Amino acid sequence: MKLENDTRISEFLLLGFSEKPELQPLLFGLFLSMYLITVFGNLLIILAVSSDSHLHTPMYFFLANLSFVDICFTSTTIPKMLVNIKTQRKVITYDSCITQIYFFILFIGLDNFLLTVMAYDRFVAICHPLHYTVIMNPRLCVLLVLVSWIMSALHSLLENLMVLRLSFCTVLEIPHFFCELDQIIQLACSDTFLNNMVMYFATVLLVGGPLAWILYSYSKIISSIRGISSAQGKYKAFSTCASHLSVVSLFYCTGLGVYLSSAAPQSSHASAVASVMYTVVTPMLNPFIYSLRNKEIMGALHVFFRGKP
Secondary structure: OOOOOEOOOOEEEEOOOOOOHHHHHHHHHHHHHHHHHHHHHHHHHHHHHHHOHHHOOHHHHHHHHHHHHHHHHHHHHHHHHHHHHHHOOOEEEHHHHHHHHHHHHHHHHHHHHHHHHHHHHHHHHHHOHHHHHHHOOHHHHHHHHHHHHHHHHHHHHHHHHHHHOOOEOOOOEEOOOOOOHHHHHHHEOOOOHHHHHHHHHHHHHHHHHHHHHHHHHHHHHHHHHHOOOOHHHHHHHHHHHHHHHHHHHHHHHHHHHHHHHHHOOOOHHHHHHHHHHHHHHHHHHHHHHHHOOOHHHHHHHHHHHHOOO
16 A cells, blocks of 8 residues: 655654653653763853853863853753653654754754863863963854854755655654654655755865864874873873773763664663663763863862852
């Protein structure tokens, strides 16, 4: 029987993780807790950086922006999932799905670019310390963040426009907890060759390019650290990069895990579970990675809440 195309569909169904009623309260409590930890932890980073003038440096300026983006990133998907679990409804309207795709791509792109900018900041600080304040001036810092926003917004807009040209079949079930771009493209009845080409090209250019720069930066950083004579100097130089390197590894490794799981056959459920790592777990862990061993962040928070150093 021929499937009927419908370019004016009104809604999709988000299948989520499990249809078992007994698991719904557990899933709701788990994801609500993770979401609140993510929002609260990243807000503390922003609060610490904005309240302490000693933290008004390029490194912490980029960190505050990353924390803001992580809050927005998780807020794009988790609240809708929580509502669906609570109401036992899996429906998401077509317009909401398109909007979710736009903001999801926007904020994950910003995460990618900001991590790259932060790698450049560490590269200049360690490899060109005498010129650091000249190179990483406030104007350049703002420009780097602005360019990151513009590039992410344009890429997200392009992907959305490519989705809007698609027509869909009567089967509109998304085996995921949010409107993931690849899953939406797979549901289309119209030709998706151009969509796939744009998606793959953007991935190579906008993910592969920044990743290559991060790897290059750290190769130079490691080379510079090896040239430091004292062990204490080596430790101090590496400690300034350790948190960022941990977050970069977590971000790209979880993203690679999602890609590999989605490429495997019969992997829809596995892909949804893997997606939790970079959509929920990574933004939740970032504040802990950046703050627990950072005396400046902890000191700023202590001063803010206690009112004294």
